[in-house]
Amino acid sequence: MFQTYDDKSDATHSAERLAALRTSLQEQKLAGFIVPRADEHQSEYVPPAAERLSWLTGFTGSAGTAIVLADEAALFVDGRYTVQAAAQVDKDAFEVVFIGDKSPTDWLVEKIKEGDRIGFDPWLTTRSQRRSMAAKLENAGAELVALSENPIDLAWSDRPETPTGAVRLHPDELAGRSAAEKIAEQREALAKRRAQAVVLTDPSSIAWLFNIRGSDVPHTPLALSFAIVHQDKAPDLFIDGRKLSNAVRDALADLAGLREPAEFADALRALGKGTKALYDAAGSAEAVALLVEEGGAEIVEASDPIALPKARKNAAEIAGSRAAHIRDGVAVTRFLAWLDLQPAGSVSEIDAAKKLEEIRTETAELDGSKLEDVSFDSISSTGPNAAMNHYRVTEKSNRTLQVGELYLIDSGAQYRDGTTDITRTVLVGEEATCDRLTLYRDRFTRVLKGHIALAMANFPKDTSGAQLDVLARTPLWQAGLDFDHGTGHGIGSFLAVHEGPQRIAKSGHVALEPGMIVSNEPGYYRPGDFGIRIENLIVVREPKVPVGGDRPMLSFETISFAPIDLRLISPALLTAAEIAWLDLYHARVRASLSFWPHYTDAERKFLEESCRPIVR
Structure with missing residues (x-):
């Protein structure tokens, strides 16, 4: 059986976890913290290690956001999940808010005071999301602060390991085109835009581009990974080597430089001055853009160039x-x-x-x-x-x-x-x-x-x-x-x-x-x-x-x-x-x-x- 029927929701620890999170925020002089249901790839389906919202609130739906303040907290869900959220969370710990009635940012603006600092994880937030939140907070006299470490990760003592599902090649006869052809097309597109690189963070886009499939998340054959496609040289694929058999490694090595995910941050910084890097502000983490800019490269905002060809x-x-x-x-x-x-x-x-x-x-x-x-x-x-x-x-x-x-x-x-x-x-x-x-x-x-x-x-x-x-x-x-x-x-x-x-x-x-x-x-x-x-x-x-x-x-x-x-x-x-x-x-x-x-x-x-x- 590919699915189970156990109730994965558990709000029995929400109060103590909420208290631990608030202690951490107080130590960092933060008035609040935003907890989206997201991973570093902004995926809909995430591995157990990224289920931070569920760990904190007990809510197991595929979309939602929590905001934790010093004396109150709320979980925001859309119309698909209002009944489920109300049944799963500890109502003494979290207010459940229908996002159609009030957005998380609007709720937050009503609660904060001038000078408040609100923390967020830049790996779990896109640049578009950060901009929207920051503008409203600044109008209220508050500040949105990117944190170098997620306080939930620090408190989550039994957090699952990062997945290492096996990667396999997707046959060209099913893909309809070879990975080499797709990569060449992307490099030509970069040349036309006079850009030197495009940063890819969506595992679906990477799976399509390299004709690979994985098993890192439930029910979706994805291999969690990052990639940088260069205009003038082979792309870099940042993927855990434990996922690759010798045959898969050899095939991918003919297409790209294979590097570990831990090297991704340094590679973004190394793009350097004179490089224009395409980046999807609505679909990629704010942390990615910050790292590119830290190294002196120029961010050129554009939709994920794989999305339409894949569709x-x-x-x-x-x-x-x-x-x-x-x-x-x-x-x-x-x-x-x-x-x-x-x-x-x-x-x-x-x-x-x-x-x-x-x-x-x-x-x-x-x-x-x-x-x-x-x-x-x-x-x-x-x-x-x-x-x-x-x-x-x-x-x-x-x-x-x-x-x-x-x-x-x-x-x-x-x-x-x-x-x-x-x-x-x-x-x-x-x-x-x-x-x-x-x-x-x-x-x-x-x-x-x-x-x-x-x-x-x-x-x-x-x-x-x-x-x-x-x-x-x-x-x-x-x-x-x-x-x-x-x-x-x-x-x-x-x-x-x-x-x-x-x-x-x-x-x-x-x-x-x-x-x-x-x-x-x-x-x-x-x-x-x-x-x-x-x-x-x-x-x-x-x-x-x-x-x-x-x-x-x-x-x-x-x-x-x-x-x-x-x-x-x-x-x-x-x-x-x-x-x-x-x-x-x-x-x-x-x-x-x-x-x-x-x-x-x-x-x-x-x-x-x-x-x-x-x-x-």
Whole structure:
């Protein structure tokens, strides 16, 4: 099993840890300290050694910030985690604040007084974040102070070791291009910008550039590392040598100078005067910029130059993703068939998540492939748990699937040829056993209408995800409803399940381009009651002029395949075009997945019945 279900939250030590931290701050004449959930690479998924926020507060979500002052402390979370944070933290130690109501900096400005010094770790904070905080604090007469040592690290006596997961080469036939070609392209780009170097701190970018994959963080095949790409010589790759076999070391040595991470700081200083170094102020640590400037080099702020090439999947990567999604669609469909046959009240959220992972493993093996990992901890949720859109089931929270409730399963897989992410919401039991079917069908169908609207969209060049986001929300808005997460995120090629820079959300301002893969996942959540989400992955297609049109338009191809529960659809709410889309989608599901030779009779029957045309 690639995931566990133990409750990793522990707030029993928060009070004493908070007291120790405050003592340290007092000794340094600091009025407060900022604790983000981040590592030195600004990653979403971090190794245990970087879980400082969890160590201090007990909160285990993937995003959040704590601020500790002498006499009060607060944890700031977004809408995904308000319920979880309230349940996990010691409320006597930390106030939980919804970041939509008040930002951490605004809260801090209200609390501080003139002359206060607020500490932060420059390795866990980007330059953009530092600037924003510093400006507001300075207006209030306070100072933001970069600390040379993180006081949490000094107090964390049993802090885990830095990970040393093995690195392996990602084959060129799956990557679509060799690492040498990618590096040469980056050096040419540097020459055009008249810059001498670019500093890379995102392990996903480094993995893509050097065609390597690792195992340093949960569920994402990353090797924690840094790199400097030079315009006039081979790049430097700063990676723990214990991660490299002789064969991998030899292959990488042909591409780059291999150095230990401990040498990174000196290498940044050594860039020296006369060097213009590209640096992503929104994605790289403030400490990196300070070290470059300390050595006399000039910082040239620019977006990570790997982000867009990585997001624009090439033909080989798209082919791999399609193959991975067919394989994964077989597994998800087999799981849904299994679930449909289970006796009432016999399956828990954990049972279901384990079974899906088991079926994914078996399906991949029968397909001659391998499930390398899940792409994130499965969101296996029913009833009120499903109303928390980033719920993680534990032994403590585990619920049994009850007849007449909704079950939401959001899950994904890591295969060598692609990363998947798919969500289905199903009715537990038969329609006749559900006395809330009218409500469920209304909400489910509105979510489906938004999903279809986005899937069917045509849009011109330079259109951003923010401009398309409204399509997925309009059917809900019309009924006075909405959801508090983005509609879609980018996804990697056997890399991170959440990948930028593109996204379909109110904040998604990067233009969508051919080859980009994004999720399409509108939802609806009634707190304390139930949740609904329908998610497929879609790839941006090359532009073409629609019949009767006069301008080329981009569009989406849906590449995820699994039945959508017909029992939860109200046909009267669908237009003829929406019904046509749904029937065509199910015909594609049946055609794409029926080839698999290992189905049981029950699984094949489920596939056929679940993909029948809808009757209005």
